[in-house]
Amino acid sequence: MAWFFQSVWGVITFILSIILYFLPTIIALKRNHYNKVGVILLNVFLGWTFLGWIGALIWAFSKRTA
Numbered sequence: 001m002a003w004f005f006q007s008v009w010g011v012i013t014f015i016l017s018i019i020l021y022f023l024p025t026i027i028a029l030k031r032n033h034y035n036k037v038g039v040i041l042l043n044v045f046l047g048w049t050f051l052g053w054i055g056a057l058i059w060a061f062s063k064r065t066a
Contacts, residue, residue, distance in 0.1 A: 021047055024056035033060060 005011055019026070024047070028039035039060050046052025 021053070024053065024060040027057070028060040031060070035059075 005014070022043060024043045025036075025040050027033075028036040033039055039056050042052055042059065043056040047056060
């Protein structure tokens with residue numbers, strides 16, 4: 001894994017990957033989502049499944065209806 005960080009592109013790719021993974025969390029925090037803790041937990045624990053990531057992204061963009 002150390003070889004990956006020996007180039008600038010490796011570091012940039014790693015940082016962009018982290019930002020992309022936590023995009024639903026960033027959006028929920030930026031929009032001050034009413035249930036941001038739920039979005040964060042879904043993103044952290046199930047974001048790797050892609051369906052969990054999509055669910056967290058949709059939830060981050062949703063508005064509170066109740």
